[in-house]
Amino acid sequence: MSASYQAVGWNKQKKKYDWIIFSFCVVYLIVFIGVTAYVNPDYTFETVLVRSTSTLALLLLHVILSIGPLARINKKFLPLLYNRRHLGVTMFTVALVHASFGIFQFHALGNVNPLVSLFMSNTNYGSLADFPFQALGFFALIIFFLMAITSHDFWLHNLGPKVWKTLHMMVYPAYFLIIMHVMLGVIQYETNPVFVLILGVGSSTLIVLHLIAGTREVKKDNEEFGLKQDGFVMVCGVNDIEDNRAKMFCIDKERIAVFKFERKLFAVNNVCKHQNGPLGEGKIVDGCLTCPWHGYQYLPQNGQSPPPFKEKVSTYDVKVQGQNVWVNPKPYPEGTERKGANF
Amino acid sequence: MQEFYIGWMDKAPRTFAQFVKKYLLLILPVIIVIAVLLGALQKKFSKGNFEFGQPTTVTGIYFNHPVPLIKVINGKDIFGNISYITIPLVGYGKHGADGIISDIEKEKNISLDQKEVSLKGTLLYNDGKTIMQVDKNDTVLVHYSGKQIASELLPQKKDLGTLSIKGEIVDSKCYFGVMKPGEGKPHRDCAIRCILGGIPPVLVVKNEKGEANYYLLVDADGAKINQSVQPFVATPVTVNANAIQYDDWIVLYVNKNAGIREISRSAFYQPGNAVACVMR
Numbered sequence: 001m002s003a004s005y006q007a008v009g010w011n012k013q014k015k016k017y018d019w020i021i022f023s024f025c026v027v028y029l030i031v032f033i034g035v036t037a038y039v040n041p042d043y044t045f046e047t048v049l050v051r052s053t054s055t056l057a058l059l060l061l062h063v064i065l066s067i068g069p070l071a072r073i074n075k076k077f078l079p080l081l082y083n084r085r086h087l088g089v090t091m092f093t094v095a096l097v098h099a100s101f102g103i104f105q106f107h108a109l110g111n112v113n114p115l116v117s118l119f120m121s122n123t124n125y126g127s128l129a130d131f132p133f134q135a136l137g138f139f140a141l142i143i144f145f146l147m148a149i150t151s152h153d154f155w156l157h158n159l160g161p162k163v164w165k166t167l168h169m170m171v172y173p174a175y176f177l178i179i180m181h182v183m184l185g186v187i188q189y190e191t192n193p194v195f196v197l198i199l200g201v202g203s204s205t206l207i208v209l210h211l212i213a214g215t216r217e218v219k220k221d222n223e224e225f226g227l228k229q230d231g232f233v234m235v236c237g238v239n240d241i242e243d244n245r246a247k248m249f250c251i252d253k254e255r256i257a258v259f260k261f262e263r264k265l266f267a268v269n270n271v272c273k274h275q276n277g278p279l280g281e282g283k284i285v286d287g288c289l290t291c292p293w294h295g296y297q298y299l300p301q302n303g304q305s306p307p308p309f310k311e312k313v314s315t316y317d318v319k320v321q322g323q324n325v326w327v328n329p330k331p332y333p334e335g336t337e338r339k340g341a342n343f
Numbered sequence: 344m345q346e347f348y349i350g351w352m353d354k355a356p357r358t359f360a361q362f363v364k365k366y367l368l369l370i371l372p373v374i375i376v377i378a379v380l381l382g383a384l385q386k387k388f389s390k391g392n393f394e395f396g397q398p399t400t401v402t403g404i405y406f407n408h409p410v411p412l413i414k415v416i417n418g419k420d421i422f423g424n425i426s427y428i429t430i431p432l433v434g435y436g437k438h439g440a441d442g443i444i445s446d447i448e449k450e451k452n453i454s455l456d457q458k459e460v461s462l463k464g465t466l467l468y469n470d471g472k473t474i475m476q477v478d479k480n481d482t483v484l485v486h487y488s489g490k491q492i493a494s495e496l497l498p499q500k501k502d503l504g505t506l507s508i509k510g511e512i513v514d515s516k517c518y519f520g521v522m523k524p525g526e527g528k529p530h531r532d533c534a535i536r537c538i539l540g541g542i543p544p545v546l547v548v549k550n551e552k553g554e555a556n557y558y559l560l561v562d563a564d565g566a567k568i569n570q571s572v573q574p575f576v577a578t579p580v581t582v583n584a585n586a587i588q589y590d591d592w593i594v595l596y597v598n599k600n601a602g603i604r605e606i607s608r609s610a611f612y613q614p615g616n617a618v619a620c621v622m623r
Contacts, residue, residue, distance in 0.1 A: 012353045020367065027371070028378050035382030042388040044523045055381050059374065075348070076362035082350030105522070106533035109436025111540045121532040121539075129608075130578060134532055189527040192384040198377060283347040295349040 017083045021090050028056050046105055053098035058182065060091035061175060062202045069206075069213035071293075075281065078292055085151040088171075092141075092148040099141050102134070133185035140177035143170045153274075161273055179203060221250040232319060232326040238343045239323070241265070246289065248280025251329035256316055257282070258327060259289055261300050264340040267316035267327050268303040272296050274311070302337040391469030391520035400485050401430065401475065402461040404492050409561050409594045410543040411440045413462055413475065416496065425495065428473060429590045431543055431559070432464070433516040435478040437533070439541020439569075443479045453487060457497070461486035467520030472557060474519050503586035503593065509606060510548035512560065512576050514538045518545060531577035538569045538576060546582055546595060558582075559592050562599045571599035579606045 107114035124130035246259030255270035257280035277293030288297035312335035346356035403415035432440035514537035517525035584595035
């Protein structure tokens with residue numbers, strides 16, 4: 001939520017995160033290359049480089065895609081989510097090494113341009129078994145490239161959250177392309193079933209994690225509220241919300257975060273303007289409702305980020321009757337001041 | 344009160360930091376196990392060797408047909424027969440040697456065919472076969488003798504009749520040493536590019552023990568068949584062709600319109616049944 005863009009400050013957490021990524025990547029590469037060299041003394045450097053980087057990139061992609069649902073299932077995974085873009089850029093860099101060497105090895109020094117060769121050598125586009133799998137990897141790499149270069153908040157701000165999020169959701173089609181790249185490529189060569197097994201376990205784990213996280217979300221969204229009165233809906237008791245904390249309610253398809261601050265209740269749209277984070281799982285920090293994903297902040301009374309920041313979310317009317325909290329799901333324009341409800 | 348994590352703060356709350364530490368300690372061995380499994384269980388690399396950066400000069404008889412090659416004489420065996428090895432020539436990168444040989448012939452206004460020559464190039468070899476890469480940026484022709492060779496040095500030909508054999512078409516350069524693997528689906532694009540660049544295509548026929556026979560492919564008239572084999576590279580095929588043994592290589596003269604047929608993978612390898620006899 002910057003008004004101007006400066007070199008990113010690498011705080012202690014970021015440095016630690018990056019060191020852990022680097023160390024894990026190095027450990028993987030050393031073990032893979034070491035074992036390959038030991039088991040296959042006839043190995044060649046080029047092949048080991050292509051294979052070690054491809055498998056590392058695929059492993060990183062699985063880790064990246066698991067962090068989202070894991071953080072939805074258990075908030076303790078949030079430290080992994082905050083700097084996930086670092087993992088993404090690392091994965092792209094490793095994949096780029098794989099692709100560059102692959103294109104050089106298989107397509108350079110021939111009678112046509114390597115990129116023409118990539119698409120025109122094997123032209124069995126109509127056959128599944130014989131499909132030119134390298135083209136699939138190429139398109140996935142383009143998606144990862146676009147994601148990597150737009151990972152900075154500068155692009156989030158300039159493209160707008162909707163376009164940016166849509167672009168970054170392309171990671172799922174890219175993942176599908178990569179799985180097909182592997183299945184129609186090296187899996188057709190290797191004979192040991194362990195390769196398919198490892199890939200199957202990885203994909204299944206991702207599917208299960210996304211299903212668990214998604215089911216929880218749907219359950220929360222479909223929660224029924226019985227009591228309605230003058231456009232207001234009774235959502236919970238006053239004591240159900242902790243001080244300086246929020247709760248999310250989905251009323252008439254509107255996700256609303258209701259939070260308690262200085263003996264008042266306020267309601268704002270649950271969806272953070274940064275990356276659609278759940279404000280209802282946030283906390284009041286320094287007088288601002290703070291998103292749990294990346295720490296974006298909003299003032300309770302009007303849903304605006306504190307100056308000079310410009311993000312705004314919709315606000316809603318809240319009232320307290322007896323010990324019950326009532327919310328009107330009709331949104332006010334983003335940034336509209338509301339008094340909140342005393343209790 | 345539950346702790347709350349904010350990424351831009353310098354330090355994560357204790358419970359978050361401890362949880363992530365445990366998670367990392369859990370996935371570290373998983374990563375190591377995956378690296379060990381993937382590293383250890385890859386298909387065995389071939390024993391092919393490419394003497395990159397170590398040029399060798401070989402002396403022998405150059406022949407234009409069936410593919411550009413040099414026949415290197417190495418004395419006589421115990422039966423008094425001439426001992427030799429036939430080394431097909433390929434160019435730098437993904438190119439055949441034809442252009443380089445033709446340029447030398449034009450430049451020096453000579454014909455190399457059936458003449459004794461010394462050629463400088465880089466050797467690559469595997470499973471009893473040797474190939475030599477010649478590079479137009481090097482001095483390829485080190486020595487040339489214009490003398491006609493003795494008839495006993497001409498290729499010993501033997502008609503093997505019509506064969507129908509199952510195998511995989513590869514490019515001779517990658518398969519015999521430059522690439523590992525130089526066969527199969529992952530290498531298909533490269534093999535196609537090499538073959539379209541003029542590198543002689545070879546049919547590899549293996550039995551269930553992995554023992555292989557190698558056949559050079561040309562068309563029914565003995566001309567290059569490279570363009571026509573493109574759809575069949577690195578996929579199981581049946582080749583029907585007249586086979587002629589030229590010294591230590593067997594050459595298949597393939598009808599380029601009907602001589603090669605793609606077959607299913609299940610028909611290719613049938614456990615327990617040899618798909619070809621291996622000739623040594």
